[in-house]
Amino acid sequence: MTEREDGSRAGGGRRPGLLSPPAWxxxxxxxxxxxxxxxxxxxxxxxxxxxxxxxxxxxxxxxxxxxxxxxxxxxxxxxxxxxxxxxxxxxxxxxxxxxxxxxxxxxxxxxxxxxxxxxxxxxxxxxxxxxxxxxxxxxxxxxxxxxxxxxxxxxxxxxxxxxxxxxxxxxxxxxxxxxxPFRRAAPEQAAVAAAYRSVAELLAVAGTRDTAAYDGRRHDVTRALDTSYDVVLGRRAHDHGRRAPMVRLLAQLNALIPLVESAAAAHRYGRASRRPEVAAAVRALADSVASGRRTAPELPLPEPEGPADRAVDRALRHASAVVHEGGPEAGQADDRLGRPAALxxxxxxxxxxxxxxxxxxxxxxxxxxxxxxxxxxxxxxxxxxxxxxxxxxxxxxxxxxxxxxxxxxxxxxxxxxxxxxxxxxxxxxxxxxxxxxxxxxxxxxxxxxxxxxxxxxxxxxxxxxxxxxxxxxxxxxxxxxxxxxxxxxxxxxxxxxxxxLWPESWHTRIGDRLADAVEETARYVRGAFGGVEHAERVRRRRKLYRDLSSVRAEFQRALTEPPPTGARAAAWWPLVVAVERIVDATTAARVRVDHGAAPPGAEEVADVERQVWALAAGLRSSVVLVEVRAELSGDEEGVLEPLRQEVRAARAIASPTGKP
Known part of the structure; x- marks a missing residue:
């Protein structure tokens, strides 16, 4: 199994000396x-x-x-x-x-x-x-x-x-x-505005070489979206009918989803970070959500170049329409993650x-x-x-x-x-x-x-x-x-x-949870190019990101354990990151197809899906990760090539020899 060269995050820093306190x-x-x-x-x-x-x-x-x-x-x-x-x-x-x-x-x-x-x-x-x-x-x-x-x-x-x-x-x-009585909707409004600001910060680093910064901002987006949906849907569970303020906030939150999806494509293919107007426009939308302003500001966006930039441009203009004018979703906002059941x-x-x-x-x-x-x-x-x-x-x-x-x-x-x-x-x-x-x-x-x-x-x-x-x-x-x-x-x-006296297996508690997330990732890969409707893809992706966020939290807790548990968690940590990047690459490929790129062949998709399923099976089979040896082939100029690269990277991490 490979180790990270910089020793950061996965291992909690450089190896301490004999007199240094333990990392946990x-x-x-x-x-x-x-x-x-x-x-x-x-x-x-x-x-x-x-x-x-x-x-x-x-x-x-x-x-x-x-x-x-x-x-x-x-x-x-x-x-x-x-x-x-x-x-x-x-x-x-x-x-x-x-x-x-x-x-x-x-x-x-x-x-x-x-x-x-x-x-x-x-x-x-x-x-x-x-x-x-x-x-x-x-x-x-x-x-x-x-x-x-x-x-x-x-x-x-x-x-x-x-x-x-x-x-x-x-x-x-x-x-x-x-x-x-004076701030009834203020917490929900602040939560949605915070979600918009987190996406603005994500777009500010999308496309840069600072992958760690992008990953950190993406995790911030996941937390902000989770919090916003929990707060808004929790409020709606107590409301009878569809009250206008909560429906409007839910529509604004839903309008943010295409922008989040397009950020994945912008990070790999677009020029979002070299277009500061994009992040500035999203920050302006956040201010509008926080203040309840209805007047739409001008969006001085440069001309998009390529499918990824077009995806960002369209998603941003759609979000602006929903925030300021109501847009097509304001009167019929769906709950995306499902409305909470009765008490x-x-x-x-x-x-x-x-x-x-x-x-x-x-x-x-x-x-x-x-x-x-x-x-x-x-x-x-x-x-x-x-x-x-x-x-x-x-x-x-x-x-x-x-x-x-x-x-x-x-x-x-x-x-x-x-x-x-x-x-x-x-x-x-x-x-x-x-x-x-x-x-x-x-x-x-x-x-x-x-x-x-x-x-x-x-x-x-x-x-x-x-x-x-x-x-x-x-x-x-x-x-x-x-x-x-x-x-x-x-x-x-x-x-x-x-x-x-309770030697619960670390592999049982965390390894199986990671394997579950990898299996859901395989299903997401298939659904992204298998004729699944957009709304269903959104639900799957949101659920998958929530699951991965929970897995990440479990690993972070395991990192605070003394050896050998903490050491094992540190060794497995890069695979958690690799799975998250597979999801990002899948989303980016789907966004490019939606905005003009040539769709991949069914066999290419099936080949990637098989590899992800094999990775999940290897995680379940043993505490020692199992190497996945089958080769991934396909059009090196096609939309799936970055996804194949991420799968190869995950295979390399999972390989006992450190080679794909």
């Missing part, structure tokens, strides 16, 4: 390049400090601390942009969190009964967490609050703690939705998926085992405020945040950093009104640091939880060192019972 650790400690969400920072600061201030003023600071814990759950769950999605992301997890604190309160002090109940809650939490984003946060809060309720004394009667947590979450929800249908499908999915059961059992061991350990060994051990297990084993191994290490590092801050606060700040401004500062750091990565989020959340815990149990500075020890115990349990 450096990756986890490197802050992500993400903007600070200032609105979320302000909301978090007020949402966590205000309930605490009210509780202190009323003479019941413990009530305020519980309400602030509910607000903390709402702040962590507020990860969407569209208001309807934010309503679900905050409200639904709060229901599960209230149920969790209630169960924990009922079994507080009941020894092994509490162990059994928390183990069962962990199984349910794990099974629902693997379904989706909202379910993941809901499962997290269900288990997290159950652990807190079983580990800390709560005020009587039993319903007090669930009610206070719900009040805190409701406060965050109200603050979040204050702008809804009751999706709930039924979700429940069936959770009960029948092997992945759900595996994760649920793994989490239940670790929680059961954590609770059993603290029941047998006297550990002060032992709930922190199970809390550590809950955070580290959350499935959609990346490698379990690296998360355990990063959790320990993040907790240690957070404890340094907590130690200073608990030692220097007396409990009372001084907690309110301190909480305002610490709470503001949570959304700001969460955008930078897991270790930074852990470092920000730890002092907040410790401060609220101290309001409840009054241990002060003596709370710090036990929490560090508890975190190390929890991380150890996860590494042994949640990682080493």
């Amino acid at each position: 650790l450096v990756h986890g400690l490197r802050p992500q390049d993400a903007p600070v969400p200032w609105a979320a920072v302000a909301r978090a600061s007020v949402a966590l400090a205000a309930p605490l201030a009210v509780g202190i003023a009323a003479g019941h600071p413990e009530y305020g601390a519980l309400a602030s814990m509910g607000a903390l759950s709402g702040v962590i769950g507020d990860t969407a942009d569209a208001y309807r999605m934010r309503l679900l992301n905050i409200a639904v997890p709060q229901v599960f969190g209230a149920a969790g604190i209630m169960l924990g309160t009922l079994v507080y002090g009941h020894g092994w009964v509490a162990v059994g109940v928390l183990t069962a809650v962990a199984l349910v939490s794990g099974m629902i967490s693997s379904i989706g984003a909202v379910a993941s946060v809901s499962g997290l809060l269900l288990l997290l609050n159950a652990v807190v309720g079983a580990g800390l004394p709560m005020p009587d009667p039993w319903w007090t703690a669930p009610a206070l947590l719900s009040v805190g979450g409701l406060f965050v929800l109200v603050m979040t939705l204050l702008g809804w 009751r249908v999706r709930l039924r499908r979700t429940a069936r998926s959770a009960l029948t999915s092997g992945q759900s059961w595996r994760y649920g059992l793994r989490l239940a085992l670790c929680i059961g061991l954590a609770q059993s350990f603290v029941s047998l060994v006297p550990v002060s405020r032992s709930y922190w051990v199970a809390l550590t297990v809950t955070f580290v084993l959350k499935p959609d945040f990346g490698s379990v191994f690296s998360r355990a290490v990063l959790r320990a590092l993040g907790t240690a950093a957070g404890l340094l801050v907590a130690a200073a606060v608990l030692a220097a700040v007396p409990r009372g009104w001084a907690d309110v401004p301190v909480m305002m500062v610490l709470a503001a750091l949570i959304p700001a640091f969460s955008a930078k990565g897991f270790v930074f989020q852990t470092a920000a959340v730890t002092p907040v939880i410790l401060l609220l815990s101290d309001v409840l149990n009054h241990e002060g500075f003596h709370l710090v060192l036990p929490r560090l020890l508890d975190s190390l115990i929890g991380c150890t349990i996860v590494l042994v019972a949640g990682y080493l």
Whole structure:
């Protein structure tokens, strides 16, 4: 198998020296390049400090601390942009969190009964967490609050703690939705405008020799389109009939698809990068979408040369007509990816998926085992405020945040950093009104640091939880060192019972997913030249890009694993890129045919398709990739020649000898 010469991306940089930290650790400690969400920072600061201030003023600071814990759950769950999605992301997890604190309160002090109940809650939490984003946060809060309720004394009667947590979450929800009456469609409009801007940046580098820049911009386009379709179609799922604003946005989004397709052709054959007017025109369209402007600006585009340039020109003028004039699609916009099913249908499908999915059961059992061991350990060994051990297990084993191994290490590092801050606060700040401004500062750091990565989020959340815990149990500075020890115990349990005892095959989890994507690529090659209608080709290509995006995310998570998993992922990474380029080359060839190029022969298409199918079969057959030896022949001047070159490149990567 070949390796990349520059050692970048695939292997995480040059081979480190003996004293250099491992690549997976450096990756986890490197802050992500993400903007600070200032609105979320302000909301978090007020949402966590205000309930605490009210509780202190009323003479019941413990009530305020519980309400602030509910607000903390709402702040962590507020990860969407569209208001309807934010309503679900905050409200639904709060229901599960209230149920969790209630169960924990009922079994507080009941020894092994509490162990059994928390183990069962962990199984349910794990099974629902693997379904989706909202379910993941809901499962997290269900288990997290159950652990807190079983580990800390709560005020009587039993319903007090669930009610206070719900009040805190409701406060965050109200603050979040204050702008809804004035900005109802603003998030959807911003998402579509962002998709147009991402395409403008793609066209700005199309046709250059900087292939890495083009690939990066294309991934940005995929993410932007996925986000836009999810946001717009999610809004339409709640609308009765076809409301004009959402239909218009959907039409504008659909009009972007031909421009994305033509960008693939422009990158290989056209002159888009040498025609800056093209990218500038798309940026102007993005501004029109964002502002809702209907007046069409002039498009001073140069005369197109060849099929690729004609494809870009026609797609751009069509998009301009739809954005400014409504165009032919505005009144009859189809949903391209399919309109979401009714809520009751999706709930039924979700429940069936959770009960029948092997992945759900595996994760649920793994989490239940670790929680059961954590609770059993603290029941047998006297550990002060032992709930922190199970809390550590809950955070580290959350499935959609990346490698379990690296998360355990990063959790320990993040907790240690957070404890340094907590130690200073608990030692220097007396409990009372001084907690309110301190909480305002610490709470503001949570959304700001969460955008930078897991270790930074852990470092920000730890002092907040410790401060609220101290309001409840009054241990002060003596709370710090036990929490560090508890975190190390929890991380150890996860590494042994949640990682080493579950040797899931990396090939099974990722190799088969890549093989599935390669098979879909073979079908796409056949459909692109096999008489399939354009709308169906668009659906297939969008689905394929989504699948490849998921595969890429899986590989990126695998790259954070320690050897041998991380090393294998690094070796396979170039093949993921090669498959993406096969899809791009297929799209470019189809666009050229649509705009005047001679179509390929049926045998040429079938020959390429057979090679892609053989590549998929080789991926499934063994962890060691299997060489595909059959030759690819055809017209070297035809539209399929670049596609054949990409298939040959994939064969070379897949070959054990590194030769096609």
